[in-house]
Structures are given as structure tokens and as C-alpha cells.
Amino acid sequence: MIPFLNLKAQYAALQPQIEAAALGVLRSGRYVLGEEVAAFETEFAAACGARHAIAVNTGTSALHLSLLAAGIKAGDEVITTPFTFVATAAAIRYIGARPVFVDIDPKTFTIDPNLIERAITPRTRAIVPVHLYGQMADMAPILEIASRHGLIVVEDACQAHGASYFGQRAGSMGLSGCFSFYPGKNLGACGEGGIIVTSDDEQARLMRMLRDWGQDRRYHHVLEGYNYRMDAIQGAILRVKLHELDTWTDARRYRARTYTQLLAGGPVDLPVEAAGRRHVWHIFAVRTPDRDQLQKFLAEEGVETGLHYPVPVHLQPSYADLGYEPGDFPLAEAAANTVLSLPLYPELSVQEVEIVSKLVRQNAYVD
Structure with a gap:
């Protein structure tokens, strides 16, 4: 039998390091966010060539918070591809915005930049290119179109950990980039996880609040936020795996x-x-x-x-x-x-x- 994916083999290769990382968190008594998650954020941001990383509980949450922090609102339109996992469109709908689809380049399976402009309307606010199957979308023309029309670009890089486009890492080219750490991903947690990277200080500040009930400090809720925090055990395990x-x-x-x-x-x-x-x-x-x-x-x-x-x-x-x-x-x-x-x-x-x-x-x- 040749399985499609073999997570047991990956675990076996790293078993001592993974178990030590998890045990360290269990002994620490700090099980949500904490030092391990903060360290992972720093290391992952550096790996992507971004200033900030905001760890969350899923890749879907990463997309949702990126769009919220970017100012996307109910009634706005967001251009993306129909050939993706459904979470891309779901995150847009969570806000009350409308996904507007554009067909793909059949060679790369990613959104065709030549078709984007005809989909732009007065309600368009953002483009979400999906770096599908591990290959980045054609970002140069996408960013040029977005700049010309005053649109935001949020990268769905949930399948593209470590991918690059003419030397620039996935997640580093748009206003923000979103990754999933679902177990089967190239970098997968032992459970759920996600992260957003950005080099925009204000976006990072907003997303850190939004993932933690909109707090700027404990029990001071300045935004309507969410419980999208990463578990500390996942952060510790992902630090081990990031090195691989x-x-x-x-x-x-x-x-x-x-x-x-x-x-x-x-x-x-x-x-x-x-x-x-x-x-x-x-x-x-x-x-x-x-x-x-x-x-x-x-x-x-x-x-x-x-x-x-x-x-x-x-x-x-x-x-x-x-x-x-x-x-x-x-x-x-x-x-x-x-x-x-x-x-x-x-x-x-x-x-x-x-x-x-x-x-x-x-x-x-x-x-």
C-alpha cells in the first residue's frame, strides 16, 4: 500500500523533539499563546521575509482576520479564484462581502491576471490570489492591477509554505499573507493552526487584537474580536518542524x-x-x-x-x-x-x- 500521505512517518522521524516540545508546554502551565507561540511567530516571519507574524487557530481564521484588518466590510466585493479550497470564499463571506470569481491559468491552476480587470466594479476592494498546490500566483501583474485600482491584496498562501516568486517569499508580497498548518500541509501542526504575516505595523496591531477578543490589554475590548488564538503546544511543535x-x-x-x-x-x-x-x-x-x-x-x-x-x-x-x-x-x-x-x-x-x-x-x- 502506498498512502497518499504518511503523517506517522513524519512523526516517527521527529518523535523525541516533538514530544519534548509538547511536554515542555504541559509543564509550563501556559497553554494558549505564550512564549513558544511568540518565538514561532518571530521565526516564521523571518522565514517569510516579513516583519510580523500573528499566529491563529486555523488558516481560515488567518484569511478572515486579514480581510477584517484591511477594512473589508459587508457589501464589498473581493476578487478570487473558484478553483481553491472553499475556505478562501468562506472567509470573504464571514464578513458579509461577496466573492467575485475569475478563471484560472490552466497551466498553473492559479488565478489568471489577464481576467482580473474585467471583474472589477465600484464595489471591489480586494484581490485574494491563491497560491495553489504549492506554487505562487503570478503576483507582479496582480499587484500592478491592484495598485492602479486602489485595491488591497491578501495572499492565500495556505498551501505554499516556502514558495517564492522571483526570490520573494509567499506571504510577503501583499498587504498580508495567510498560511494553514493543517496536519497535511507542507508545514503541519499536530492539530489545527494558522498564521498571518505582514510588514505593516498597523495591520499586525489590529490582527493581534482581533484574534484575542479585540483586547488591547486584558479585559479592555476596543474591537469586536474573536477567539482565534493558537494553542501553545501547536506553537512549540511547529517550531520543531519549521527547522525541517x-x-x-x-x-x-x-x-x-x-x-x-x-x-x-x-x-x-x-x-x-x-x-x-x-x-x-x-x-x-x-x-x-x-x-x-x-x-x-x-x-x-x-x-x-x-x-x-x-x-x-x-x-x-x-x-x-x-x-x-x-x-x-x-x-x-x-x-x-x-x-x-x-x-x-x-x-x-x-x-x-x-x-x-x-x-x-x-x-x-x-x-
Whole structure:
């Protein structure tokens, strides 16, 4: 059996350090925020090339607070992509704002900057590009459009820990950048977690208050805030794992190159790393019109795969009130119908990559 993800293997490799970090928090008696979370914030901000990091309980909370601190209000419009995890749109809706979708670049799966301006209206206040599957969106034209129209850019970098765009790290290019530490992410907690990075002092000040009931000091609530604080155990564990992130990223990139070499000219379309971008390969998604049959064949041969994402957000029942219909975003819909995520993680052996690749090729000859 080749699993799609193997968190037990990651834990086994770091078991003494992770357990020591967790035990240290348990013995400290400080279980929410605290010194470990503060230290992690400092270290993660430095890794992203940002001045501040604000640790929260989920990546969704990170997006929500970033938009709130940026001044997005009910009735505003926020441009984003329909080909993403639903949390991107959910965070916009939490405020009462409206997600306005733009189709994707089919090569990178990220929002197509050439389509953004036609979606701008007098109500547009922000753009949320999603750095999907571990590759950053085409940020230069996005930032230029935003500057020209007076719009805010908040990066959804929840799948892009350590990715870069012409040398600039994910999360550092917009007003703020949001990350998830859901366990399966490239940098994952042992539970839930998220963080926002920004180099804007005022944004950082607002988000620190908003995550902790709007307090500027204990029991003085100057904003309507939320309980979005990070648990201290997660902060301590993430400090341990952050030291491994570059090594893990190198391992992911090597396995992605191996897949690419072994599947070149084969029966599936391969993902690409765009010029100037450092892809961190959170997901290795191939494309084939026979996706469902390939997934079934691989499962029968003992290989787990994933679907990221089989229904774009604009076609989800919970967003039907936005008024979008099938065919509105044909490239996102085509991707949703054809992508299949192959196993890819640092602990995956090269031999296992070879087995999966051989089976993908073999499937082309199965009736």
C-alpha cells in the first residue's frame, strides 16, 4: 500500500523533539499563546521575509482576520479564484462581502491576471490570489492591477509554505499573507493552526487584537474580536518542524522532478513550475480525461490518490446564491473534472515514485 500521505512517518522521524516540545508546554502551565507561540511567530516571519507574524487557530481564521484588518466590510466585493479550497470564499463571506470569481491559468491552476480587470466594479476592494498546490500566483501583474485600482491584496498562501516568486517569499508580497498548518500541509501542526504575516505595523496591531477578543490589554475590548488564538503546544511543535521545512521542500521538489521525468510523454498531462517561481509541491496534480478510471485503477493496485478539487467553489450548493452557473469558468471546471493528485511527501521513497509512475503508464493499456 502506498498512502497518499504518511503523517506517522513524519512523526516517527521527529518523535523525541516533538514530544519534548509538547511536554515542555504541559509543564509550563501556559497553554494558549505564550512564549513558544511568540518565538514561532518571530521565526516564521523571518522565514517569510516579513516583519510580523500573528499566529491563529486555523488558516481560515488567518484569511478572515486579514480581510477584517484591511477594512473589508459587508457589501464589498473581493476578487478570487473558484478553483481553491472553499475556505478562501468562506472567509470573504464571514464578513458579509461577496466573492467575485475569475478563471484560472490552466497551466498553473492559479488565478489568471489577464481576467482580473474585467471583474472589477465600484464595489471591489480586494484581490485574494491563491497560491495553489504549492506554487505562487503570478503576483507582479496582480499587484500592478491592484495598485492602479486602489485595491488591497491578501495572499492565500495556505498551501505554499516556502514558495517564492522571483526570490520573494509567499506571504510577503501583499498587504498580508495567510498560511494553514493543517496536519497535511507542507508545514503541519499536530492539530489545527494558522498564521498571518505582514510588514505593516498597523495591520499586525489590529490582527493581534482581533484574534484575542479585540483586547488591547486584558479585559479592555476596543474591537469586536474573536477567539482565534493558537494553542501553545501547536506553537512549540511547529517550531520543531519549521527547522525541517527547507529539507522537506528539497525532498518534495526532488520527487516532483522524478515524477516529471518518469511520466514525460506519458498518458497524463503534467503540472509545471512557472518561470521565476519556486514550487514547493504541496500537491502533484496530473490531468487526464480518464481521471476517475485512473483513480480506481490505482486504488485497486494499492495506491491512494486525492482530488483537489472535484467541484469548484462557484458550483458548490452553499454558494448557489452568488448566481454562477456551469460554464461560467470553463478552465476551472475543466481542471476540476480532470485533476488527480498523486502521492508526494518527503517520506515517500523514490522506489514508490517509480511504482506509481509505472502504474500510471500501465493504466493507459487497461481496457
